[in-house]
Amino acid sequence: MKLFAPIRSFLSETGSVARFVSRYFQEIFQPRYEVRQFIRQCFTIGYKSLPLIGITGFIMGLVLTMQLRPTLLSYGVVSKLPVMVSLAIVREIGPVISALIFAGKISSSMGAELGSMKVTEQIDAMEVSGTNPFKYLVVTRVLAATLMLPVLTVLSDAIGLYGSYLGVNIKDHTSLGLFFFEVFNTLHFGDVLPATIKTFFFGFAIGIIGCYKGYNSSKGTEGVGRAANSAVVISSVVVFIIDLLAVQITDVLGLN
């Protein structure tokens, strides 16, 4: 019997996540939109994670360029460096690294914030005050996360490509104009579109998991800590799972 306990708890947890998600989709379309709160969340979420995502994007671009160079050199195709790096950044590294940073920063803070609001009965107080706390807290945050991550990813990609340009310039010489000319010559609609679409799913998953964990956190300070922690762990894993699914789907659709 003990053997099945983890499986059973996994299944019941999955069930309640599914209910949470379906409640989200019900409430997001019902009127009394919390527009101000949504805008404030967009700002906070974007502002909070932009520096970190920018820095990691820059370093990724630079490092990737420097590490790829010897290999390309040995094949005599070092001029393809911008092509290689831009494909890697735009299709995979930019979205995934941004999403992981985003998960660490945003998912945990959602888990902790909503968790402590739950524990100190602030969520109940909203309910009593005639404000739907799910709409006010969860819908606004999840929607903001869904929309902000793609924006942040695009910024991170751009900064990463700039890092790559600097990386190229360490050993070789190229102008910024030429570098980006080559990059944009390489990148096709089929590279950019699937990569951008999947970031919406990353953002959604990160937001919904952070909010779910916080909104359902158990009583006590420990419960809040656990909510924040498991929000990060689960949303990071889910980012990779979505990534895996995304590559299969684009493959089937012939976009690879």
Add this chain to the structure above:
Amino acid sequence: MMTENIHTNTTNEPSTIDPVIVIKDLKKGFGDRVVLNGFSIELRRGESLVVLGKSGSGKSVLIKCIIGLMLPDSGTIEVLGKNIESLDHKHMDELRSHIGFLFQSNALYDSMTIRENLQFPMRRHLGRLTRQEVNSRIMETLTNVGLANTVDMLPSELSGGMQKRVALARALILNPQIILYDEPTTGLDPITAREISKLITDIQHKYSTSSIIISHDMNCVKQTADRVALLLNGVCYAIGTYNELLHSDDENIKQFFE
């Protein structure tokens, strides 16, 4: 002596005065643990009813059931003539706007200033009230609890007792017909506690609100209670005026008044 007689007359059930809250045979448990086991009570219009009970006896659970934060396992709760279980979201919100609720833990929004905390319940009324009216309402209510100068502070910058008073202000801000107080004077010094008790009676007289007050503070009970109900083993063990219960011979009742 005279007041005592008046009170004694009004306590004897059944009442013909219209009740604002009627609870019948309320049952509520968590897992195997039964907390409320057939609790029945009536709150009459304009009265303030104190609920006494040991820690963990289910007093907070009781008023959370009344406001709809917890669903009863069985039994009925009627508030202002409406069975709360039959209400949808919209009507529940409408009903709740007539009820003030003071949380035992205060439940102030810690990321918002005191002003925003008090504004929050008025969000739905902002369309009807001008900014100036909202502000003057906030200042008036804060002045009532003696905290007018804290309006732009965060809850974390206030002492525990001040937080309690802000929470009280938030419960009162919509001038509700019914107020549910969960331990309004706990954690306050005797002087402030007396002021709060006085505020509660003042509000009750001024706006003729009806209130349920959960309290351990016998001074507060004595000052505010029209009737006192005793929650014991999940049922309403006794109900009567303060003096009736004070002079009771029942051991279970006596222990609260020692």
